[in-house]
Amino acid sequence: MDTGTHIVMGAAICGLTLADPVVASDSVTMTAVFIGVVSGSLIPDIDTVLKLRNNAVYIRNHRGITHSIPAVLLWPLVLSILLSFLVPNAAFFHVWAWTFLAVFVHVFVDIFNAYGTQALRPFSDKWVAIGVINTFDPIIFALHIAALSAWMFGAEPVLTFVILYVVIFLYYLLRFALKAAVKHAVQVTIPDAEEIFIAPTMYFFQWRVAASNKECHFVGRAYGRSVNIYDRFERESMPKSPYIDAAMEDRNIQAFVSFSPIYRWSVSHVGDLYEVRLIDLRYRSKDYYPFVAVAHINNEMEVVNSYTGWIFSEDKLLKKLNFVPNS
Known part of the structure; x- marks a missing residue:
């Protein structure tokens, strides 16, 4: 997801932490937990600094090792240790547990984008990219803003954010159903397609489509269940040279x-x-x-x-x- 969405997700998890009696009753621990959660919601994307080196390094490594299984375990520990010095007397285990949740949620939601992550490293270098949610999804972002606003104006935070994530869970199920319908429409349009790539856009009913059969590449868009093919390219092997x-x-x-x-x-x-x-x-x-x-x-x-x-x-x-x- 984009940085803005990760920030609002971190803020929402801060609201959920108040379900923890230790966090809710201890202002010192609450402060450390809130800092840990917001930091944990952002730190896997620290590899964005690779852009300063060059695009090749960035493309090869962004959402790679920083989103891997070891990293998901390491980031919360590092942040919790740092916070134990910055915010003394905070309950270490509670800081670590909620920070771990924030890091895990960051990596977990990224796998639903078309870009994906190497979340299975070191067991597999395969990119896990489910492709049902756009990098910036205005509906998910707006739902978070609405829930955070309700909290700011006095709504009970735990209940508010539980409802938020139930709604988002149902939204994800709907996106899976929509993608399946688009894939079926592409298969009807190009019956002999060997490869089909479907990626979401910012618009709810619009999807990018790229597909290949033995002879051609096809590029288009799906609007609901209607597939429009805009370009067709002959599929040729690269010449020897x-x-x-x-x-x-x-x-x-x-x-x-x-x-x-x-x-x-x-x-x-x-x-x-x-x-x-x-x-x-x-x-x-x-x-x-x-x-x-x-x-x-x-x-x-x-x-x-x-x-x-x-x-x-x-x-x-x-x-x-x-x-x-x-x-």
Whole structure:
């Protein structure tokens, strides 16, 4: 989920902590628990700082080890130990238990996005991405804001947030049902589809669709149970070429391939350079495919420049590649 949603979820868990008699009756413990819960709701995303290094490292590692089983166990312990120094005399076990819940909830809700997490590490490096909830879901966010507002104006917090999460649980079940209906509609539209990728959007009834059969890739959107296919690309194997071999060894290209399960490729000449471009088909937006990986290779089979990430215009892509076209 996005940072804002993780924050409001942490605030909601703070309300639930008041069901614990020790937290409710001890202001010192309450302070430590509230700090631990809010921190625990955010700390798995500390790997966002990897963006400062480069996109390849970020794409390969975001929601990776920081969302793994060891991390879920380690974060609450680290935060609880730190809080034992910052807030002396707080009940350590209660601080740890509620902080653990906050960290667990953060990682748990992230697996329902299309991006997913490597939550099963170290047992599996597979990305767990169920794809029923958008990274920012306005309904989930609004429900949290409504519940937090009710608490602020005097509603009993424990009951308020129990009701909130019962409603959200039912909402998740509804999203699963909607995705199943969309998948069935895609199978009717493309009966021989071998791979189907369905991702939610911010809009309740709209879903991104990408599918492949033996011959083609199909890209479209589902509106309710109606599937509209916007683009169709022939499915071809990448040709054998030393230029392509050199590109596939580049870290940006490798990061893209490790993350994207369905993409098409293109090769072209850009000035004196050979360009290999990979285009993720899952994120079509206004006739544009913004998530790409590009490598430029010279005649010595060296990668001169490369990039992977989100780009919404060719001019910006050229700037990212530090490429100046010949005049």
